[in-house]
Amino acid sequence: MMNQNTYQAAKTASVVLENHFKDLIRVAIEKGEQKIASIPKQQNIEAIINVAFWASLRKEEGRSPKISISFLSPEEAEQPLLFGVRLPFNTNTLVKLAPGIERAGVHLGVWEENGSIYIWGTTLTIPDYCFVCDVSEAGLLVIKHRRLYGFGKYTNVAVLKGDEIKIIDKQFGSEKDSPSVVTALLDLNSPCSLNNGVNVLIQLAVSMRKHQHGGILLVVPPNSSEWRKSIVHPLTYPVYPSFGSLAKLMEDxxxxxxxxxxxxxxxxxVENIAGLTAVDGAMVISRDFNVYTFGAKISRKDASAVLETILYIEPVDGGEAKERFAGEVGGTRHLSAAQFIYDQRDALAMVASQDGHFTVFSWSEVANKVQAHRIDTLLI
Structure with a gap:
């Protein structure tokens, strides 16, 4: 079952992850929730991460495998595709199966019996809080679970890249002025319904990160023109009348x-709107999802001061909120988005970098400062 080589991060992370899932599932059961996943044991978590990591470094037909491995019994899945024989859970098997199961929503089902993990088939549906090990790219694993009631993006618990381990720490989203898109990703305001505006912002963020061109999405109050004071005119790509297809869809x-x-x-x-954020400049959209413009150039508001420092937060274990100079957080996109929030304090700015980094800028009434939440660990 195990490779001869051992991925040390698997041993280190598995202890923390077992406690996380144990607490999560215990609380759900105490609240009377039904169809909750089984608690994964530490040795099973370690074995799954270890094999998944070494498989991620292998290639089949020149491509690195992308696999979603879920720990559940066939009985816990809905309409599972059952293999006629149990397959051994090792790197060779994962690499061979990868081309057939790399599509979004397909989970490779694994289970443990008599101390050994085996592969039993695939499923499209898993129970709430089910342990998932996602092989995202070579050397990069994301541990996540299906959020309660299954609405929206899965909740990330940990990100392992090489010997670097990032355990998501929910305390950074518990501050009363943390933006709702961050608290939703941290699963602090679950359930997040399918048509919830926060859920849609998360989907837009995922799509922005996926196109890999970088971009800025400015979310402003509806029926307000105040944001125009922080944008260069004339607009390069105005949308008139405002594009309300997504807003109409949410209403319907x-x-x-x-x-x-x-x-x-x-x-x-979501794909249509997020795609336009790849155009150089910023897209401006209202909180009720009417698109006003894209490719807009951000400028400092008249008579406004130049932003100097911000509060930088990455919600991972061992991290802490730090005051930094605005220019330290990123390039021109980040600096202009931070200045926009300094001038437009009732707005939200989401910034995707070409390298996959993603930052949410908002105004903190508590700190009286622009805060930058680095959330790419939550979006992978």
């Missing part, structure tokens, strides 16, 4: 309507 959501059709429409609209 009904619990009893066909979910699959609505979700497809939502996905397409």
């Amino acid at each position: 959501y009904k619990e009893e309507t066909a979910q699959i059709e609505w979700r497809i429409k939502l996905y397409n609209e």
Whole structure:
């Protein structure tokens, strides 16, 4: 089951991860939640991470594997695709199976019996809080779980890259002025319903990060033109009238309507809007999802001071909120977005870098300062 080589980070992280899932599932059961996943043991977590890591460094037909490994029994899955024989859980098997299971939403099901982990098949549906080890790229693993009631993006618990271990720490989202998109990603305001505006912002963030061109999304109050004072005029790509397809879609959501059709429409609209953030400049969108412009150049508001310092926060274990000079957080995109929030304090700015980094800028009434939440560990 285990490779001869041992991935040391697997041993280190597995102890923390077992306690995390144990507490998470215990609380859910105490609250009377149904169909909750089984608690993964430390040795099983270590074995899964170890094999997944070494498999991530192998290539099949010149491509690194991308696999979502879920720890659950066949009985816990809904309509599982069962293999006729149990397959050994090792790097060779994972690499061979990878081309057939790398599509989004497909989970490779693994389970333990008599001290050994085996592969039993695949499934599209897993129980709430199910342990998932996602092989994202060579040497990069993300430990996550399906959030309660299954709405929205899975909740990341840890990110392992080489010998670097980042355990997500929810305390950084517990401050009363933390932006809702951050608290939702940390699973602090679960459940986050499918048509919830915060959920849509998360999907936009994921899509922005995915296109890898970098971009800025400015979220401003509806029915307000104050944001225009922080934008260079004339607008390069104005949208007139404002594009309200996503807003209309959110209004039309009904619990009893066909979910699959609505979700497809939502996905397409998110991809459409997020794609335009790749154009140089910033997209401006209202909180109720009307698009005003894209490719806009941010400027300092008249008579406003130059932003000097911000509060930098990465929600990982061992991290701490630090005051930094604005120029230290990133390049021109980050600096202009931070200045925009300094001038437009009721707005939100989401910035994607070409290298995959993602930062959310908001105004902190508590600190009386622009705060920058680095959240790429939550979006992978």
